[in-house]
Amino acid sequence: MAEPWRANGPGRVLTGADIARDYEERADACVIGSGAGGAVMAARLAEMGARVVLLEEGGLYTRNDFDMQEATAYPRLYQEKGQRATADLSITVLQGRCVGGGTTVNWTTSFRTPERVLEHWRAAHGVEGLDPATLAPHFDAVEQRLNIREWPLAQVNGNNRVLWDGCGKLGWQRALTRRNVDACANLGYCGLGCPIDAKRSMDVTYVPDAVKKGAHLYANTRAVRIELHRKRANLVRAEVLDPATDRPKGHSVLVKPKVVVLCGSAVNSPALLLRSGLDFNGRVGKRTFLHPVVASIGVYPQRIDGFYGAPQSVTSHQFIERGPGKIGFFMETAPVHPMLAASAAGGFGAAHQEVMARLGHVSALIGLTVDGFLPGDEGGTVSLRKDGRVRLDYRLRPEHWEALREANKALARVQLAAGAESVHSLHEDPVELRREADLPKLDAAPWRPVRVGLFTAHQMGGCAMGKDPDKSVVSARLKHHHVDNLFVADASIFPSSLGVNPQETVFGIAHWAAGHIGRNLR
Missing domain, CATH: 3.30.410 (Cholesterol Oxidase; domain 2)
Incomplete structure (x- = not known):
C-alpha cells in the first residue's frame, strides 16, 4: 500500500517492481544511497530547488512490512541478508540495505561528533573547517527534525x-x-524496522521530504558505475533489481547529472569508486574502521x-x-x-x-x-573480488x-x-x-580470529577526507580530489572511527555539505 508521501507532490517513486523499461534522467544532483547521508543530502538539495535523482540498491518497505520477525527482516533489510562478514569470517558485519539504509534498522542511538575526534582529524589529517561551532547549527537542525532526545531513566x-x-x-x-x-512504544524491535513509524529514520523523514520537494527515488536500483568525461562525472549507470529475487531485471537507469553525491556507506561507496576506476592514488578502500x-x-x-x-x-x-x-x-x-x-x-x-x-x-x-587513532593503525581494506563482489579485509x-x-x-x-x-x-x-x-x-x-565472536554495526572510512590528495580520497569539503563534481557524504569519509555511534555525525556533516554543494548548482 502506498504511503502518503509516495502519492503526493511533484516527486516520483519507482521500485524494481514498477520498472518495466529503461529510464534516462537529467538531474542537477544524482545522490547514490538513501541512508543517513543520502537522505539528508537529497532532501536539502531538493529544498534548495535542485532536480534530484536518488538511487537506492535496497527495497522500499513501510511499517506495513515490518512484522517484527527476524526471519523476515534480515533477508529484506540487511546487506547480504545479514550474513556480511570480513574475508576471514572473524567479524560479522551488520549493515542496512533498504530505503533509509542503516537508519531503518539501527538502534536509534544518537551522538554529536566528540570534540576530541574533530580535533584529531584536524591535527592528524588536515581536516580544517569541521569544528564544533561550524557543525552546531546543522546538528540543531537534524535533532529538531528527528526529535533526538535523551531517553528517560524510567x-x-x-x-x-x-x-x-x-x-x-x-x-x-x-x-x-x-x-x-517520537511517540515510541518501547517495543524493542528497532533493528527489524519500526512497525509504528516511531523511529525517526530516513525512510519516514528526509526521504519523504526529498520526494515532496520533487526528488525522483528509484529503489531496487543498484549504481554499478560512475563514468567521467575529462575530470567530471557525466553519467551514473544503474541496474534495476527484481525485488522478489534481488537479481537484475535487464533494465537500466541512466542519470546524467551536474553533480554526483556518493552516500552508499563505508563498504559500498569505496566499492563503487573501484568499479568505476576512480582510485587515482590507491587510497580508495583504505583506512576502513569497524569499532570491532x-x-x-x-x-x-x-x-x-x-x-x-x-x-x-x-x-x-x-x-x-x-x-x-x-x-x-x-x-x-x-x-x-x-x-x-x-x-x-x-x-x-x-x-x-x-x-x-x-x-x-x-x-x-x-x-x-x-580503532584508527594509534600510530600505524590503518584499519581494514575494501576491495573487489574477481567476480566484482565486495571484499572486506580487517586484520586485528x-x-x-x-x-x-x-x-x-x-x-x-x-x-x-x-x-x-x-x-x-x-x-x-x-x-x-x-x-x-x-x-x-x-x-x-x-x-x-574465529575463536571468539566479534561484530560490527559501525562501518567507517574507506574514502577518507584529508588535506593531502596523496593520502586521502576527498577534501575537507567532501569533494573527490580528482573529479571536479563528485562528492562523498557518508561514514566512509571519516579518517578514523568516532568512539560513538556514527549516525548523527553523518546527518550533521551531510546537512552541512549540502549547503556548499547546493550553492554550486545555482
Whole structure:
C-alpha cells in the first residue's frame, strides 16, 4: 500500500517492481544511497530547488512490512541478508540495505561528533573547517527534525538497567543515550524496522521530504558505475533489481547529472569508486574502521526480557581513553532477540540450548573498540573480488586484541556487579565466570580470529577526507580530489572511527555539505 508521501507532490517513486523499461534522467544532483547521508543530502538539495535523482540498491518497505520477525527482516533489510562478514569470517558485519539504509534498522542511538575526534582529524589529517561551532547549527537542525532526545531513566529496559546499575555500583561513568524517536512504544524491535513509524529514520523523514520537494527515488536500483568525461562525472549507470529475487531485471537507469553525491556507506561507496576506476592514488578502500565489538552474556535469577524495550538507552565511556599505546572502548547494550542471540552465543548442543532456554533471564552487553587513532593503525581494506563482489579485509593487531579482552573483562564486571549468576563470553568454547576472581579465565582464553565472536554495526572510512590528495580520497569539503563534481557524504569519509555511534555525525556533516554543494548548482 502506498504511503502518503509516495502519492503526493511533484516527486516520483519507482521500485524494481514498477520498472518495466529503461529510464534516462537529467538531474542537477544524482545522490547514490538513501541512508543517513543520502537522505539528508537529497532532501536539502531538493529544498534548495535542485532536480534530484536518488538511487537506492535496497527495497522500499513501510511499517506495513515490518512484522517484527527476524526471519523476515534480515533477508529484506540487511546487506547480504545479514550474513556480511570480513574475508576471514572473524567479524560479522551488520549493515542496512533498504530505503533509509542503516537508519531503518539501527538502534536509534544518537551522538554529536566528540570534540576530541574533530580535533584529531584536524591535527592528524588536515581536516580544517569541521569544528564544533561550524557543525552546531546543522546538528540543531537534524535533532529538531528527528526529535533526538535523551531517553528517560524510567523507561530503560532490564537489559540497559544492567549497564546502568552495574556501572553505578562500580563507580564508573554512565549516561542515558539520546534517541531519534517520537511517540515510541518501547517495543524493542528497532533493528527489524519500526512497525509504528516511531523511529525517526530516513525512510519516514528526509526521504519523504526529498520526494515532496520533487526528488525522483528509484529503489531496487543498484549504481554499478560512475563514468567521467575529462575530470567530471557525466553519467551514473544503474541496474534495476527484481525485488522478489534481488537479481537484475535487464533494465537500466541512466542519470546524467551536474553533480554526483556518493552516500552508499563505508563498504559500498569505496566499492563503487573501484568499479568505476576512480582510485587515482590507491587510497580508495583504505583506512576502513569497524569499532570491532565483543559481547558478554549475563544470566540472572530475575527476568531481564532484553528483547523488549528500547535496545540502547544507556552507555558508558569510562574507558574511552586508556593511555598511550592503548585502544579505548565504550560500553553499550545489544537486544537479545532469539535469532540474533542464537547466532552470537558460543558453544554447541546442550550448552547452547541451556543459554537459549533462559533467554528471558539474559542480558547482552557490548564493548566497542575505538580503532584508527594509534600510530600505524590503518584499519581494514575494501576491495573487489574477481567476480566484482565486495571484499572486506580487517586484520586485528595485538593492540586490538588487548582492548577486546579488557572490554570483555569490564563488561563481565558490570554484569556481576548488577547481580548476574553467571557471565559467558562468546568464545568458541565459552568462558564462564561466576565471581570477579574468575576474570583471569578471560586472559587465558584464545583471542584469535574465529575463536571468539566479534561484530560490527559501525562501518567507517574507506574514502577518507584529508588535506593531502596523496593520502586521502576527498577534501575537507567532501569533494573527490580528482573529479571536479563528485562528492562523498557518508561514514566512509571519516579518517578514523568516532568512539560513538556514527549516525548523527553523518546527518550533521551531510546537512552541512549540502549547503556548499547546493550553492554550486545555482
